Amino acid sequence: ADAGHAHAGDTGPARRESYGTKAPYAPGQTHGYQRPPAGFEPVFTENVSRHGSRSATGSEDGDLVLTLWDEAEAEHQLTRDGEGFGPAVRDLQAAMAEVGYGNLSGRGRREMRDTALRLERRMPSLFATIADEGERIDVVSSGQGRAVDSAAEYADALADADPALKPLIGPARTDRDLLYFHKEAAGAAYRDYLAHDQRLRDTLRAVTDQPRTHEAARDVLRRIFTAAFVDRIDDQVGAARAVYNLYATAPAMSEESPDGKGWGMERYVSRSAADRFGYLSDAEEFYRKGPGFADSDITYRMADVLLDDFFRQAEAKRDGTSDLGAELRFTHAEEIIPLAALMRLPGSTRPADPDRPYRYADNPWRGADVSPLGANIQWDLFRKGDRYLVRMLYNEKETAFKAGCRPVAKNSAFYDLDELERCFGRG
Numbered sequence: 001a002d003a004g005h006a007h008a009g010d011t012g013p014a015r016r017e018s019y020g021t022k023a024p025y026a027p028g029q030t031h032g033y034q035r036p037p038a039g040f041e042p043v044f045t046e047n048v049s050r051h052g053s054r055s056a057t058g059s060e061d062g063d064l065v066l067t068l069w070d071e072a073e074a075e076h077q078l079t080r081d082g083e084g085f086g087p088a089v090r091d092l093q094a095a096m097a098e099v100g101y102g103n104l105s106g107r108g109r110r111e112m113r114d115t116a117l118r119l120e121r122r123m124p125s126l127f128a129t130i131a132d133e134g135e136r137i138d139v140v141s142s143g144q145g146r147a148v149d150s151a152a153e154y155a156d157a158l159a160d161a162d163p164a165l166k167p168l169i170g171p172a173r174t175d176r177d178l179l180y181f182h183k184e185a186a187g188a189a190y191r192d193y194l195a196h197d198q199r200l201r202d203t204l205r206a207v208t209d210q211p212r213t214h215e216a217a218r219d220v221l222r223r224i225f226t227a228a229f230v231d232r233i234d235d236q237v238g239a240a241r242a243v244y245n246l247y248a249t250a251p252a253m254s255e256e257s258p259d260g261k262g263w264g265m266e267r268y269v270s271r272s273a274a275d276r277f278g279y280l281s282d283a284e285e286f287y288r289k290g291p292g293f294a295d296s297d298i299t300y301r302m303a304d305v306l307l308d309d310f311f312r313q314a315e316a317k318r319d320g321t322s323d324l325g326a327e328l329r330f331t332h333a334e335e336i337i338p339l340a341a342l343m344r345l346p347g348s349t350r351p352a353d354p355d356r357p358y359r360y361a362d363n364p365w366r367g368a369d370v371s372p373l374g375a376n377i378q379w380d381l382f383r384k385g386d387r388y389l390v391r392m393l394y395n396e397k398e399t400a401f402k403a404g405c406r407p408v409a410k411n412s413a414f415y416d417l418d419e420l421e422r423c424f425g426r427g
């Protein structure tokens with residue numbers, strides 16, 4: 001078998017951004033948070049989280065790749081490196097079938113538990129007050145398995161950290177209109193856009209069908225198969241994307257890998273090929289779920305139901321009509337990505353000019369930053385007298401609200417709730 005070929009300079013660790021929205025969770029900050037202004041105490045916290053790391057949502061990619069590999073093996077058309085690829089994919093597929101396609105993985109469970117512990121440790125006085133006052137902690141999810149399981153892990157971790165909280169954590173509710181709106185009535189126009197928008201189809205095709213994509217595809221396939229075998233593959237881009245998808249989803253399955261040391265998929269996808277297919281994956285998410293085209297809000301206006309819930313919960317606490325100490329929501333990329341675009345969170349500030357397709361060079365949107373697995377947006381509410389301030393964390397990083405919203409002082413992370421009502425146009 002020939003050795004296949006690798007581009008010079010392609011060695012070295014894979015870039016996190018090449019995993020796109022399949023990137024496992026990493027907190028953007030773990031210390032150095034600003035202290036609230038003098039006299040302000042935390043009285044409420046609310047967040048919305050994508051579920052944690054999961055297995056692939058289906059077996060298609062592994063099945064396609066193994067069919068090709070079995071054929072090549074039978075005809076002695078594998079490279080030396082390619083000989084190990086089939087068994088590795090078979091093991092990964094078996095692990096994903098074991099976890100259940102689309103289900104939370106071991107890493108995902110740990111991400112949820114660790115994030116819950118950091119929440120509690122950032123504001124111990126809030127959770128002490130919740131316990132002392134017997135305030136409720138409301139837990140709600142999309143109702144999909146991975147979101148339900150994420151909610152359970154998160155809530156259990158909170159209760160383990162502080163047993164006094166356990167009786168205060170409600171049974172996880174389901175609210176599809178709030179946390180699965182892309183599949184509900186509110187998402188009808190959005191689904192129509194996905195299914196029928198010609199500009200979307202043309203733009204994604206133009207972005208994908210470039211020489212660099214075909215080169216990257218051949219680069220991936222030649223690491224596994226001989227040149228003669230690759231020449232016989234009609235849809236080389238499709239086949240290479242299936243290999244890339246396995247590469248992208250493998251880290252989320254790291255705890256199920258042999259000795260937890262990973263699945264070694266980086267061996268079959270060079271950095272340049274991973275960057276190319278990662279960009280294509282990001283372009284799809286950007287136009288199908290994110291800021292999209294500058295002249296349309298079809299991908300994110302349906303997220304207003306979620307932003308409205310953030311405001312209503314904070315306002316109810318301020319107005320004394322809420323007995324909640326915390327509101328914990330668990331959902332999917334199709335809710336987090338639009339909400340980030342609606343709120344103009346960092347990275348989601350630039351929709352694309354319809355005539356200049358989304359490119360990494362001039363657009364900050366990256367799936368691995370905007371919506372990695374476990375991504376979360378959090379508002380903490382602080383009170384002093386009858387004044388209420390909000391601090392936002394995005395993947396646990398202290399984050400400014402969009403331009404036009406004024407913090408209580410220059411470079412402060414804290415905003416008056418009524419200032420946010422003003423700058424988000426809430427009457």
Ligand SMILES: O=P(O)(O)O[C@H]1[C@H](OP(=O)(O)O)[C@@H](OP(=O)(O)O)[C@H](O)[C@@H](O)[C@H]1OP(=O)(O)O
Pocket residue numbers: 021022050051056057058331332333334
């Ligand atoms: O490419 P897959 O099938 O993994 O895409 C998933 C979505 O994952 P994402 O592509 O956004 O990383 C998945 O979102 P999740 O937050 O639940 O992981 C979504 O539920 C699933 O329907 C697939 O989305 P698609 O855009 O319909 O392919």
